[in-house]
Amino acid sequence: MGAAQSIKEYNNLPAICGRVCPQENQCEKYCVIGKKGDPVAIGRLERFAADYAMEHDSSKPERVPSNGKKVAVVGAGPAGLTCAGDLRKMGYDVTVFEALHVPGGVLMYGIPEFRLPKAVVQKEIDTLRDLGVEIKVNSVIGKIDNVNELLEQGYDAVFIGTGAGLPYFLNIPGENYNGVYSANEFLTRVNLMKGYLFPEYATPVKVGRRVAVCGAGNVAMDAARTALRLGAEEVYIVYRRSQAEIPARHEELEHALEEGVQLKLLTSPVEVLGDENGWVRGIKCLRYELGEPDESGRRRPIPIEGSEFVMEVDTVVMAIGQGPNPLVPSTTKGLETTKWGNIVADEETGQTSLEGVFAGGDIVTGAATVILAMGAGKKAAQAIDAYLKRKQNN
Amino acid sequence: MYQIVRKEVFSPTIKLMDIKAPDVARKVQAGQFIILRIDEHGERIPLTVADFDREKGIITIIFQEVGYSTIALGKLEAGQYLLDFVGPLGEATQVENFGKVVCVGGGVGIAPVYPIARALKEAGNEVISIIGARTKELLFWEEEMKAISDRLFVATDDGSYGRKGFVTDILKEVIAEGNVARVWGIGPVVMMRAVSEVTRPSGIKTIVSMNPIMVDGTGMCGACRISVGNETKFACVDGPEFDGHLVDWDLALRRSIMYKDEEKRAMAKGQCGGGCGCH
Numbered sequence: 001m002g003a004a005q006s007i008k009e010y011n012n013l014p015a016i017c018g019r020v021c022p023q024e025n026q027c028e029k030y031c032v033i034g035k036k037g038d039p040v041a042i043g044r045l046e047r048f049a050a051d052y053a054m055e056h057d058s059s060k061p062e063r064v065p066s067n068g069k070k071v072a073v074v075g076a077g078p079a080g081l082t083c084a085g086d087l088r089k090m091g092y093d094v095t096v097f098e099a100l101h102v103p104g105g106v107l108m109y110g111i112p113e114f115r116l117p118k119a120v121v122q123k124e125i126d127t128l129r130d131l132g133v134e135i136k137v138n139s140v141i142g143k144i145d146n147v148n149e150l151l152e153q154g155y156d157a158v159f160i161g162t163g164a165g166l167p168y169f170l171n172i173p174g175e176n177y178n179g180v181y182s183a184n185e186f187l188t189r190v191n192l193m194k195g196y197l198f199p200e201y202a203t204p205v206k207v208g209r210r211v212a213v214c215g216a217g218n219v220a221m222d223a224a225r226t227a228l229r230l231g232a233e234e235v236y237i238v239y240r241r242s243q244a245e246i247p248a249r250h251e252e253l254e255h256a257l258e259e260g261v262q263l264k265l266l267t268s269p270v271e272v273l274g275d276e277n278g279w280v281r282g283i284k285c286l287r288y289e290l291g292e293p294d295e296s297g298r299r300r301p302i303p304i305e306g307s308e309f310v311m312e313v314d315t316v317v318m319a320i321g322q323g324p325n326p327l328v329p330s331t332t333k334g335l336e337t338t339k340w341g342n343i344v345a346d347e348e349t350g351q352t353s354l355e356g357v358f359a360g361g362d363i364v365t366g367a368a369t370v371i372l373a374m375g376a377g378k379k380a381a382q383a384i385d386a387y388l389k390r391k392q393n394n
Numbered sequence: 395m396y397q398i399v400r401k402e403v404f405s406p407t408i409k410l411m412d413i414k415a416p417d418v419a420r421k422v423q424a425g426q427f428i429i430l431r432i433d434e435h436g437e438r439i440p441l442t443v444a445d446f447d448r449e450k451g452i453i454t455i456i457f458q459e460v461g462y463s464t465i466a467l468g469k470l471e472a473g474q475y476l477l478d479f480v481g482p483l484g485e486a487t488q489v490e491n492f493g494k495v496v497c498v499g500g501g502v503g504i505a506p507v508y509p510i511a512r513a514l515k516e517a518g519n520e521v522i523s524i525i526g527a528r529t530k531e532l533l534f535w536e537e538e539m540k541a542i543s544d545r546l547f548v549a550t551d552d553g554s555y556g557r558k559g560f561v562t563d564i565l566k567e568v569i570a571e572g573n574v575a576r577v578w579g580i581g582p583v584v585m586m587r588a589v590s591e592v593t594r595p596s597g598i599k600t601i602v603s604m605n606p607i608m609v610d611g612t613g614m615c616g617a618c619r620i621s622v623g624n625e626t627k628f629a630c631v632d633g634p635e636f637d638g639h640l641v642d643w644d645l646a647l648r649r650s651i652m653y654k655d656e657e658k659r660a661m662a663k664g665q666c667g668g669g670c671g672c673h
Binding site for chain 1: 418420431436463482612615620645659
């Protein structure tokens with residue numbers, strides 16, 4: 001219990017971090033014990049401590065009295081929830097606006113149940129509510145009120161953490177055939193809408209016998225493992241580089257392989273093929289070889305001429321990344337964005353081009369990890385506190 | 395929770411509900427849509443807004459019972475609640491004074507055409523409206539449409555009311571009168587395609603309102619992709635209104651029946667009448 005208490009002083013969502021954070025790159029890599037054998041499995045310990053406390057500690061956190069200042073948080077994902085929790089603990093009245101019908105963002109719609117049980121996320125959200133954070137679901141900022149209007153209505157500051165909610169496609173012919181999903185759609189149908197329980201839950205999800213998942217990040221691994229659980233016989237990860245360059249966490253790849261996901265490496269689709277009814281029947285692919293390292297330091301994949309071949313699949317999931325959802329940036333007057341549509345924000349403070357408006361997480365950095373988003377939410381909470389104190393003193 | 399404050403049954407399968415949703419009513423404009431979810435097990439149902447009352451905080455929806463979820467929705471009564479109701483979503487209709495415009499509503503598409511026609515009328519247009527349905531029983535809001543139109547034509551496929559024939563037959567005649575600046579056509583995909591084909595030769599700009607399968611409705615999943623002018627668009631954020639002459643109708647039709655088999659399974663499950671607690 002003491003351990004959980006200590007963690008919670010710095011981290012609002014330990015049961016989540018213990019499960020989904022890449023500790024092997026963050027802390028376990030630097031662990032001194034790791035120099036002689038395995039590093040301390042701090043991620044697993046964090047998970048245990050948080051779960052233990054959840055099960056055994058029924059006490060509610062103490063509510064900090066209000067300091068009379070109001071902050072709006074847009075988006076109830078890892079960045080927004082972290083920022084909201086920290087600000088509430090400092091005494092601010094925090095209202096979180098969430099577009100979907102449940103808070104949690106990617107933790108609810110994206111990361112599958114088998115990797116992050118939704119009950120765990122729900123508990124962490126309940127804790128925030130116990131702290132006094134108000135969460136308004138079904139509230140699309142930009143459509144009901146925009147960020148400028150929130151400021152006019154009396155919020156002293158706004159934090160934008162709307163995430164990377166714009167799925168990318170490959171822009172190859174045939175991508176609109178029935179049976180081609182974005183990873184976002186596929187995972188949302190399954191996780192958020194509980195499509196795996198259809199028809200008890202009314203949202204269907206269709207998985208055929210042979211599934212190609214294009215891309216090899218963590219989201220691709222989630223999609224591939226989900227497809228297996230939904231009854232697919234063969235699931236392929238189609239990736240244009242080699243195994244060494246796979247961007248997913250090693251642990252995620254290992255789990256996927258253990259479960260029977262097959263790798264089609266140095267391969268990339270050039271066209272989705274359909275049958276006479278408009279359903280996917282396969283993907284036409286090119287084989288690649290690796291050339292010199294590119295600007296990312298990874299060896300550049302070069303297509304091999306004449307290497308075209310057809311993979312027979314009946315479901316395709318595009319997991320090649322997500323961009324910033326434009327809904328909030330495009331409806332906020334005076335908010336500076338990059339040419340890719342990310343919000344321009346100070347790395348340390350989250351300060352945007354608009355006074356009183358802060359941003360963090362994937363909407364600023366592009367699709368990254370839960371922990372980076374939480375870190376950004378944390379820094380922004382500090383910066384918002386400093387900004388509002390400064391404003392009061394002037 | 396969002397209360398159903400009024401329910402009106404137009405026919406055994408077409409129903410109206412007034413929903414208390416002040417946040418949505420405050421900002422909604424003609425052409426936008428909402429997404430609702432009946433209960434914890436429900437899917438997210440997108441419906442284009444049929445009317446709104448900003449002062450009372452009311453959004454009016456009209457729906458046809460075509461599948462498992464809309465049938466379940468139709469069973470709810472005034473006083474009951476919807477679990478989720480989010481909006482306004484999508485872009486509003488571009489309303490200007492174009493001159494003479496024609497608003498065509500087919501079947502349950504009469505509902506979304508109504509606020510658009512009204513807004514066009516308020517903007518100073520000469521509004522000619524054409525509404526139609528398969529048969530008299532499926533028609534509604536004739537009086538409402540008449541009140542906001544300079545002229546109203548009514549057609550039924552079987553001739554049970556109004557002119558016998560399709561809305562497109564009347565549309566051809568109205569276009570022949572000349573000077574039509576713009577046409578709105580809203581209804582089933584086949585009807586919107588037919589309207590677009592009627593206006594294509596004369597090049598009169600024709601706006602249709604797409605209602606494809608959606609999940610989140612905020613541009614996050616891409617389930618609602620359609621092809622417009624050979625470019626993939628997300629109907630939920632880029633639309634729902636598009637230039638009917640540029641829409642790939644074959645694709646839209648194919649994508650609309652993606653879950654036909656699942657729909658049958660869900661219907662079979664609901665055959666006991668639903669709401670009985672036996673499933």
